[in-house]
Amino acid sequence: MKRVTLAIATALCILALLSGCGGSADTYKAGTYTAAAEGYAGGVDVEVEFDQDSLLSVKITDHNETVGIGDRAIEELPDKIVEELTWEVDAVASATVTSDAIKAAVKDCIEQAKSK
Incomplete structure (x- = not known):
């Protein structure tokens, strides 16, 4: 009886794990999109490139952030x-x-690329 219960529990766990694998992935309208938001020392402009299935690149195109502090985020976050x-x-x-x-x-x- 314990083996049957264990086998059923194992099967249910595997099914639960596999159900997440075929989930609904985001789709985008391929292209390059731009936006800006207010940073510490003014606007931070970004350019984000997408293909149909994925975010491909993030570039900071303009900013006035503090050297040695804000520029760390400028350098690190796009890759992350x-x-x-x-x-x-x-x-x-x-x-x-x-x-x-x-x-x-x-x-x-991302919201721009998702809207169709």
């Missing part, structure tokens, strides 16, 4: 966003305002 395929990444320590501006602008681009 592309690597994790989401704007919901951790902020760079000591550069929270700049990080939040980058994330907000990228989120705006």
Whole structure:
């Protein structure tokens, strides 16, 4: 009886895990989108490139953030966003305002790419 219960529980766990594998992936209208958000020292402009299935690149095209502080977020966050395929990444320590501006602008681009 214990073996049957264990086998059923194992099968249910496997089914639960596999059900997430074929989930509904986001689709985008391929192209390059731009947006801006207010950073610590002014606007932070971003350019985000998409293909139909994925976020391909994030570039900061203009900013006036503080050298040595805000520019750490400018350098680090774009790669992290592309690597994790989401704007919901951790902020760079000591550069929270700049990080939040980058994330907000990228989120705006994602929303643009999703709307059809």
